[in-house]
Amino acid sequence: xxxxxxxxxxxxxxxxxxxxxxxxxxxxxxxxxxxxxxxxxxxxxxxxxxxxxxxxxxxxxxxxxxxxxxxxxxxxxxxxxxxxxxxxxxxxxxxxxxxxxxxxxxxxxxxxxxxxxxxxxxxxxxxxxxxxxxxxxxxxxxxxxxxxxxxxxxxxxxxxxxxxxxxxxxxxxxxxxxxxxxxxxxxxxxxxxxxxxxxxxxxxxxxxxxxxxxxxxxxxxxxxxxxxxxxxxxxxxxxxxxxxxxxxxxxxxxxxxxxxxxxxxxxxxxxxxxxxxxxxxxxxxxxxxxxxxxxxxxx
Amino acid sequence: xxxxxxxxxxxxxxxxxxxxxxxxxxxxxxxxxxxxxxxxxxxxxxxxxxxxxxxxxxxxxxxxxxxxxxxxxxxxxxxxxxxxxxxxxxxxxxxxxxxxxxxxxxxxxxxxxxxxxxxxxxxxxxxxxxxxxxxxxxxxxxxxxxxxxxxxxxxxxxxxxxxxxxxxxxxxxxxxxxxxxxxxxxxxxxxxxxxxxxxxxxxxxxxxxxxxxxxxxxxxxxxxxxxxxxxxxxxxxxxxxxxxxxxxxxxxxxxxxxxxxxxxxxxxxxxxxxxxxxxxxxxxxxxxxxxxxxxxxxx
Numbered sequence: 001x002x003x004x005x006x007x008x009x010x011x012x013x014x015x016x017x018x019x020x021x022x023x024x025x026x027x028x029x030x031x032x033x034x035x036x037x038x039x040x041x042x043x044x045x046x047x048x049x050x051x052x053x054x055x056x057x058x059x060x061x062x063x064x065x066x067x068x069x070x071x072x073x074x075x076x077x078x079x080x081x082x083x084x085x086x087x088x089x090x091x092x093x094x095x096x097x098x099x100x101x102x103x104x105x106x107x108x109x110x111x112x113x114x115x116x117x118x119x120x121x122x123x124x125x126x127x128x129x130x131x132x133x134x135x136x137x138x139x140x141x142x143x144x145x146x147x148x149x150x151x152x153x154x155x156x157x158x159x160x161x162x163x164x165x166x167x168x169x170x171x172x173x174x175x176x177x178x179x180x181x182x183x184x185x186x187x188x189x190x191x192x193x194x195x196x197x198x199x200x201x202x203x204x205x206x207x208x209x210x211x212x213x214x215x216x217x218x219x220x221x222x223x224x225x226x227x228x229x230x231x232x233x234x235x236x237x238x239x240x241x242x243x244x245x246x247x248x249x250x251x252x253x254x255x256x257x258x259x260x261x262x263x264x265x266x267x268x269x270x271x272x273x274x275x276x277x278x279x280x281x282x283x284x285x286x287x288x289x290x291x292x293x294x295x296x297x298x299x
Numbered sequence: 300x301x302x303x304x305x306x307x308x309x310x311x312x313x314x315x316x317x318x319x320x321x322x323x324x325x326x327x328x329x330x331x332x333x334x335x336x337x338x339x340x341x342x343x344x345x346x347x348x349x350x351x352x353x354x355x356x357x358x359x360x361x362x363x364x365x366x367x368x369x370x371x372x373x374x375x376x377x378x379x380x381x382x383x384x385x386x387x388x389x390x391x392x393x394x395x396x397x398x399x400x401x402x403x404x405x406x407x408x409x410x411x412x413x414x415x416x417x418x419x420x421x422x423x424x425x426x427x428x429x430x431x432x433x434x435x436x437x438x439x440x441x442x443x444x445x446x447x448x449x450x451x452x453x454x455x456x457x458x459x460x461x462x463x464x465x466x467x468x469x470x471x472x473x474x475x476x477x478x479x480x481x482x483x484x485x486x487x488x489x490x491x492x493x494x495x496x497x498x499x500x501x502x503x504x505x506x507x508x509x510x511x512x513x514x515x516x517x518x519x520x521x522x523x524x525x526x527x528x529x530x531x532x533x534x535x536x537x538x539x540x541x542x543x544x545x546x547x548x549x550x551x552x553x554x555x556x557x558x559x560x561x562x563x564x565x566x567x568x569x570x571x572x573x574x575x576x577x578x579x580x581x582x583x584x585x586x587x588x589x590x591x592x593x594x595x596x597x598x
Contacts, residue, residue, distance in 0.1 A: 014578070024579075106432065115451065118427070121426075122426070123422070123426030123427045123429075123430060124422050124423055124426055124431065125426065126422075126425070126426035126429050126430060127421070127422030127423055127424065127425035127426030127427070127429070128422045128426070129469075130422075130425050130426070130429060130466075130470060131422060131425060131466055131476075132466075132588050133405065133422065134307065156492070157493045157495050165477055165478070166428055167431075171429060171474070171478075172429075174473070174477070174487075174489075175429075175470070175474075177465070177491045178464055178470070178473070178491070179470075180493075182377065182520075185491075185493040186489065186493075187489065187490050187491070187493070187494040187495070188473075188489050188490075189487065189488040189489075190473075190486065190487050191486050192477070192479045192484075192486070194455055194456045194479075194484040194485075194486070195456070195486040196456050196486070196549075201486065255405055279569070
């Protein structure tokens, strides 16, 4: 059984990015710069945004943190994003979700320029991904694809069952795993809350991607021997033995599932760190104008 | 066994559209207008485009047919589309595919304004569909969804197997059938050329959508009793007994499959006419500015 070590792999990716930044610097090129916008004081959101800024420092990127008050109006936020859109020094923009109720997530997502949308949430990037065109792919799906690729997990012709149909994980994963590419070429089944018998599907799966957000949902008797299991869940479960008062639990019951696996991601240290590295990778591509530049001049 | 009669249903939809056009006219509103661009003299393409123009006449739409020479350069076509983009009298634009080799389909698709993209091929419309936002949905998937809806075929919680992962049918169908909506809420499995055992999947399916373009591929022993079968195939098969020299054959072997079905679409007279009606429906929405207007002013 091979542990798909997201911590180690993400460190490798970050090292590769840092090396590229060093090279860019030595050639007098444009240093990648990420702007993160945070509205309000939600604890988890602050933690996430701070990590992203720290990651930027680690690889040598510039970063700008825009902190707005909880009561920020929609137009004020849209104006703020527009200003970053127009700032040529900033390559990538993320607006940390969730947003307060007075603000339309859709409007904010759509005002970000697709060329700077390193979260890959803009419809243009989603649509381009579906069509197999160069695009920013959302960090979690991209991180999972990187993990499969770097561990050379065989996917072609395999049955892949995805549990959870969210916009940012399950649905894009179903598209990426089905498409004609490597990794990819799977026969993909997308399960969700309306699926009648999830176990009937997971028992036939060569690859299971659990992204429903229910701690310990996938258990050993739901999978077959030799399965590849990707655990996207990271639920905070109260744990008084820990200083911070909670433990991170995945959607997979590791103890019963892992003995049957050929490959499995742990939680923590699996998909989570890959997601963070993916955002940096997208930001590097933004600085290099990899996706939208190439479309305009080649093809 | 119920025949999902696409011919009859499409006539109903066209009648509803014609009634709405009459109402628009009586109120002095904007008559929907479709522009179709055809490059070259491919026989099938000419037939399709002529049908679309005829459909427009039938429901009272205006239409413009732009015919360009086989040797038209890419920039010339892009300029032509741009002109239609800027023409306020034209609501919807389609560029008939395939295009000659010297022209990039991607560039042409992306230059069409998303608000006028009634084929639903632009990445913005694909991305919005994936995100569940108002969008033009490509004619074939939209026609199938209409057929399921109007015949009140139960889809929630059902196993739906789609055969074929094309950009314009299989992949969007997999997204539409899986999403939280009615029709929708299916557990969707997307099969394709790399799937090892398609029959193992179709035998478990409550709904099969065959969109691979191989005449008679789905046979009776591949489906279970009570299945709903949607046949998207329309391959021209040589047939000397017909005046035109060919017959249209679906991907489903109707004779062996239909006795096991609760519902099935025939070929011809199933998905084909629904596709034509869907394009008219999209053009009506374009004239009413249904999708992009509502986003700008509400939400």
